[in-house]
Amino acid sequence: MGAADRDDQLPARQDLMQEGGTALVPTAVGGEPALSLAGLSFFMVDIQAKRIVWLESPVLDFAETAGLNEAPLSNALRHLAQNDQRQILSLVQQAVRSGKAGPAELGGGEPGNGLSLLASRYQAEGGRTFVTVVACPDGEEDAGGTAVRGVAPLIRHLVEGSEKAVLVVDSFGYLRYANEALFDLFHIADPTLCIGRNVAHIPNRVGKTLTSVLLTTLARRAPMEAKKRFFLASGDSMTLTYEMMPFKVSAGLGGVVFTAEKVNDCSVDYQQLFNAVHAPLLVVDLKTRMLVSANAAARKTFAITEQLMESAPITETMLHPRTFMSLIDHARKEGATPFQATVSGFDGVSRSKRLRATLIDSGNGRHLMIESKH
Secondary structure (H helix, E strand, C coil): CCHHHHHHHCCCHHHHCEECCEECCHHHCCCCCCCCCCCCCEEEEECCCCEEEEEECCCCCCCCCCEEEEEEHHHHCCCCCHHHHHHHHHHHHHHHHHCEEEEEEECCCCCCCCEEEEEEEEECHHHCEEEEEEEEECCCCCCCCEECCCHHHHHHHHHCCCCCEEEEEECCCEEEEECHHHHHHCCCCCHHHCCCCEHHHCHHHHCHHHHHHHHHHHHHCCCEEEEEEEECCCCCEEEEEEEEEEEEEECCEEEEEEEEEECCCCCCCHHHHHHHCCCCEEEEECCCCCEEEECHHHHHHHCCCHHHHCCCCHHHCCCCHHHHHHHHHHHHCCCCCCEEEEEECCCCCEEEEEEEEEEEEECCEEEEEEEEEC
């Protein structure tokens, strides 16, 4: 095939980002894998099909997409910075036209070591054109950071059951993992709008302070431990103690692990607060229906002792099973009006009470808190 023929079939840059003649909307793609710069070794583009095949590194594989991946080109590049997307598409175009292209530098404006890409064209039988791109890390092998192998399973093991907020960004600043505690702490309602994105581009979702400390640590590649006021995307702010631990697997493949928790300047005895409430309060385990806690007012009103609490489920002692199920339904509907029911005390006296129920989710399961109104 001559150069003139190749120019005739050379796709425009915007055409490479389309499939079947219809423009794809990258942000709307759900389950399609997305290419990551950190750990990238090579990828291959099928020009006619506008599809890309690449090898995803297993080191930061929190999404379980390690190995060979294939996707429409536009879908695969959707998480990359616009400048990096343009660089890749220009490199592919140049390789189609000239046979070889590069080096092209990616991540130059982002923290991390960056990548140099070299591309070459392969002409297959039947007029099919493929472009193979090889990525070489552009950085010193002895750069700062602790060498770690298999980061993803290690992080998961460390944070399982942890009350601390944990986040991992790769050496290019892309958010690869965050646990539920982090989303709760930073009031992030939709994690899917954050995972896979570059933190430099989403301060309006994670907060400007978190973005700043992550990018600073990536640039310095030095561990940090400090206390700081974090400004959230919601406009609120709070003081956190946090740690930043850079890690490195190889040149161009590394990142930072961020952990944080709220500063507790005063030690609060929540049992004392529980007992200070004048209204009787009961806490019931939804699974076992056992009474697990009662405040001082409830113990006095219903003659409750620890031994009696452990003797039988509340549906066999204080509440009729139908009453208990009605309270659960009341709690699920978040009813504001107290529920009228009969409560049997351990002193043998049955009392008609106005009850309000609230469902509570905790690390130890689900509980029902029942408040007895006077």
